[in-house]
Amino acid sequence: MSELERELRTLEMAWPATPDLEAAVRPRLEIPAPPRHAPRRRRLALFLAGLLLGGTAALEPARSAVLELLGLRGVRIERREPEAPGRPPGTGLQLGRPVALAQAQRAAGFTARPPEDPGRPDGVFVAGGPGGARISFTYRPRPGLPESARTGVGILVTLLRPSVRPVLEKTAGAGTEVIGFEVGGSRAVFISGAPHGVAYSSADGGFFEAQRLAGTTLLVERDDLLIRVEGDLDRARAVAIARSIPR
């Protein structure tokens, strides 16, 4: 290195103070906007099914083979205990601590009300864990809400804090169909077909949850919440349920 280069390198510069860019930038980090020209289906690619901490789910052996294909080697699959009478539906699904509806918000620490369609839930659970608190509402099967095999639950509506984000990655699994669309200006994804799960990222890191009910999963990113509706539902029904969650 020449003398001139050495001088330049060792020059002590009076740079103007770097402004507090984290504080200026952070409030402007909106939910990632979709890339402009990518076709929506490919953009939403498919949800990652695997790689992170395993959730537990009551699934048949054939379905566990599919999970293996998707790379979920660490997933623990448990047989669900038969539901005891008198306990809220969903008790065997490891949804957390059963609470009374009136306590749910305080227990979870964020505003969350059940969908007005179908209405008052039969079970309410609060759990902590990766990604923060979540509230789960369960509904027994009833006309219009077919029973999801053996769980005694018609639909499961989960509300997660907005700091949790579904991770969009390619999935290796065949047979899962993912449709992306918008619900009232919010991004949404509807997953059907083969057993699947959802991976999330959060301030605590990433985690994965297998679906808890056989059937379909709808995810809606509303600005104050991440809403998940599971059950054996068609898209229109799932969307109607999600839309009926009061703000």
Add this chain to the structure above:
Amino acid sequence: MDRPRDEADLVARARGGDRDAFAELVRTQKDVAFRTAMLITRNAADAEDVAQEAFVKAWRALPRFRSGRPLRPWLLTIVANEARNRRRAAGRREGLALRAAREEARIEVDAGSPEAALLAGVRRETLLAAMNRLPDHQRLVLGCRYLLDLDERETAAALGVRPGTIKSRTARALARLREEVPSDV
């Protein structure tokens, strides 16, 4: 719980929408982003706006960033484009020249006499005055390589040129600088 904080991990999390991870990336890159913007805009207020806009654009563009690549060249491309746009919009104006740190905090013990210290200070000012007179692209390549210690890829990103051209550009800029600076005896 200990979490790996290396860049690749932060980028992966930020791509998934983790704003805290992205804010951490901002923290680690903000000096270089702001100073590179300064080299181009020559104006601190513009550089601040440029750096802020660049980070927001980087957030939106993250899904298209191929993981495993180094972040900084990619980020500096965004910063430099934003800075050049700002310069074009702002029009030519006499901006803040590069300044040397004042030397009162540093008295080199082995500098010998006060005269030697004074001469060193004069030399510094001369050098920077000469840099400020260089054409923009030459000031920029020297500023990136020597004042900010950016590598060739990062410098190329800031200039918007191919990395293979940086060696020759640097050599030419140094030659030009030497012409501007009276050499030491």
